[in-house]
Amino acid sequence: MKYSRNMGIMNDFELEKFKKTKALVVGVGGLGGYIASSLVRIGVSSITIVDFDKFDDSNLNRQLFATSKTINKSKVEVVKQELLDINPELNITAVNSKLDELFDKTYFEGIDVVFDAVDNIKSKVLIEKYCSIFNIPLIHGAIAGWYGQLGIIMPGSNILSELYKDKEKGIESVLMSPTFTPGIVANMMISEFVKFILKKEALVNQILYIDLLDHEYRIIYKK
Amino acid sequence: MITVKLYSAVRKYGGKEVLFDHKDGITVRDIVEDLKIPLKELSIIILDNFDSTPDIMLDRIIKDGALLHLFPPMAGG
Numbered sequence: 001m002k003y004s005r006n007m008g009i010m011n012d013f014e015l016e017k018f019k020k021t022k023a024l025v026v027g028v029g030g031l032g033g034y035i036a037s038s039l040v041r042i043g044v045s046s047i048t049i050v051d052f053d054k055f056d057d058s059n060l061n062r063q064l065f066a067t068s069k070t071i072n073k074s075k076v077e078v079v080k081q082e083l084l085d086i087n088p089e090l091n092i093t094a095v096n097s098k099l100d101e102l103f104d105k106t107y108f109e110g111i112d113v114v115f116d117a118v119d120n121i122k123s124k125v126l127i128e129k130y131c132s133i134f135n136i137p138l139i140h141g142a143i144a145g146w147y148g149q150l151g152i153i154m155p156g157s158n159i160l161s162e163l164y165k166d167k168e169k170g171i172e173s174v175l176m177s178p179t180f181t182p183g184i185v186a187n188m189m190i191s192e193f194v195k196f197i198l199k200k201e202a203l204v205n206q207i208l209y210i211d212l213l214d215h216e217y218r219i220i221y222k223k
Numbered sequence: 224m225i226t227v228k229l230y231s232a233v234r235k236y237g238g239k240e241v242l243f244d245h246k247d248g249i250t251v252r253d254i255v256e257d258l259k260i261p262l263k264e265l266s267i268i269i270l271d272n273f274d275s276t277p278d279i280m281l282d283r284i285i286k287d288g289a290l291l292h293l294f295p296p297m298a299g300g
Binding site (some may be wrong): 011027029030031032116117118119120121124141142144145146147148149162163164165166167168169170171172174176177182183207209211214216220221222 | 232297
């Protein structure tokens with residue numbers, strides 16, 4: 001049976017909740033590739049993915065769907081096909097677009113949860129703004145080198161606009177993205193999403209900081 | 224004594240931990256300036272378990288024995 005190995009942490013009724021959840025993943029590179037894959041494998045059956053980019057050589061070290069065969073191909077088209085290979089019945093919408101002021105915000109309509117997997121501050125703050133407008137919880141994640149952060153941003157809390165106020169770029173511009181950090185942080189985001197749907201205690205309006213080098217994990221911001 | 228813990232990229236300004244002698248009226252801003260950390264490289268400051276952003280925290284006066292944590296912004300995806 002599909003997803004049967006997930007049934008140790010949820011019952012049939014709870015699995016139905018995931019099947020009915022409509023998720024929007026913005027960015028399907030480092031974090032987003034793992035997020036999209038895990039969403040399908042946890043049982044989510046309706047996913048919209050957004051990205052304007054194509055895979056290139058520099059993505060091969062860490063992006064789940066970057067392979068020698070997908071270089072120069074549209075990320076959303078590649079990821080769409082990969083997700084359909086996992087679940088052919090998936091309801092998938094691929095949006096080849098940047099998340100900026102010109103983005104068609106109607107893609108946020110009817111969405112139950114949004115995943116922030118973009119790689120720049122401007123888009124992260126915009127996603128938070130759109131999630132507040134459409135009253136959607138946002139699963140935030142960010143990575144740089146050995147480090148990551150994640151949390152669930154509830155509509156109106158404006159946590160990201162506070163954390164990134166007057167900032168143009170983060171430390172990833174120096175520390176970059178090694179092989180393992182996106183997969184770890186992405187699946188911690190999925191874990192928080194699962195807890196949130198199952199109404200367990202999750203990182204709601206809290207930011208968890210992760211230091212994989214020195215094994216430091218602490219909540220660094222809460223509202 | 225004041226203990227300042229630096230995280231990820233701001234460790235280049237002093238390593239993992241820096242100790243400061245306490246002075247009356249010393250603020251978070253004094254510590255940040257002493258370490259020569261540009262404000263754009265700070266996103267979250269925690270002083271004795273109270274967390275907030277630099278604009279809220281910089282002018283807070285630090286008590287003797289305090290623990291200060293400094294975090295940079297992170298936005299990779």
